[in-house]
Amino acid sequence: MNNFNQNEFLSRAEDVADEILRHSKFILPTLGRLCLVSTFIEDGIRMWFQWNEQRDYMNASWGCGYFIASLFVLYNLIGQLTASGAILLRKNVPIACGVLFSIVVLQVLAYSIYWDLGFLLKNVSLCGALLLLLVRQESKRIMAGLPQLENENSNYMQLVARILLVLMFSTSIRLEFNFWQILQNIIGSLLMIMVTVGYKTKLSALILVFYLSILNVWHNHWWTVPSYNPARDFLKYDFFQTLSVIGGLLMVVSLGPGGVSLDESHKKRW
Numbered sequence: 248m249n250n251f252n253q254n255e256f257l258s259r260a261e262d263v264a265d266e267i268l269r270h271s272k273f274i275l276p277t278l279g280r281l282c283l284v285s286t287f288i289e290d291g292i293r294m295w296f297q298w299n300e301q302r303d304y305m306n307a308s309w310g311c312g313y314f315i316a317s318l319f320v321l322y323n324l325i326g327q328l329t330a331s332g333a334i335l336l337r338k339n340v341p342i343a344c345g346v347l348f349s350i351v352v353l354q355v356l357a358y359s360i361y362w363d364l365g366f367l368l369k370n371v372s373l374c375g376a377l378l379l380l381l382v383r384q385e386s387k388r389i390m391a392g393l394p395q396l397e398n399e400n401s402n403y404m405q406l407v408a409r410i411l412l413v414l415m416f417s418t419s420i421r422l423e424f425n426f427w428q429i430l431q432n433i434i435g436s437l438l439m440i441m442v443t444v445g446y447k448t449k450l451s452a453l454i455l456v457f458y459l460s461i462l463n464v465w466h467n468h469w470w471t472v473p474s475y476n477p478a479r480d481f482l483k484y485d486f487f488q489t490l491s492v493i494g495g496l497l498m499v500v501s502l503g504p505g506g507v508s509l510d511e512s513h514k515k516r517w
Contacts, residue, residue, distance in 0.1 A: 282494030375411025376495025402506030445508020
């Protein structure tokens with residue numbers, strides 16, 4: 248009886264999710280792309296307004312001289328804004344994703360993010376979100392009649408992208424022994440597992456979109472912090488990075504689970 252009630256509840260929840268997706272299917276990919284590139288747009292604008300600070304920081308950290316430090320800032324500024332614009336306009340998306348991938352790796356190395364596990368996982372999640380853009384491009388090519396091998400590659404790319412994407416949520420798990428934090432850990436972990444293995448994928452990804460959006464506004468409300476407070480920049484950075492991962496999840500909702508997932512295995516059995 249309990250199993251029946253659980254399946255009935257999930258079926259009704261999926262019906263609600265399908266209804267939401269049916270009414271938003273035309274704007275969902277665009278909204279996903281906009282959210283996904285938001286952190287790159289924000290960081291590109293930051294490079295413009297903080298040119299001197301960013302250049303001086305790179306020079307002081309690496310002793311590379313002002314010329315190399317200025318090139319670093321310039322590449323981040325132009326690369327992020329140009330590539331983000333190309334993705335929003337759906338022009339040369341693979342090249343634009345390659346530029347943004349290179350900037351993520353460059354920033355991880357330049358700012359020594361690899362020593363901070365939380366920041367590192369968030370940047371890895373960004374890579375997963377970008378990979379989903381490439382998956383969408385692959386799916387369009389496959390629909391044009393390309394070989395089945397490309398379809399299989401796309402499915403495995405989608406699996407890797409889902410795994411990378413949910414790493415963001417591991418940073419929200421905190422070892423605090425109070426009711427709300429334990430509940431948050433359980434819900435987040437359950438949804439992470441569902442998206443990773445591709446079980447009720449669209450439903451679980453959609454719930455994660457709402458769940459993470461609430462947590463993002465709750466924890467990273469940078470607009471309430473005075474501009475002279477250094478914490479404002481950290482909260483703003485975290486807010487837009489989380490928003491980009493939300494964009495990746497919207498891409499998961501739009502694309503579905505892919506061939507390597509429990510949802511697809513279930514379909515094949517039936």
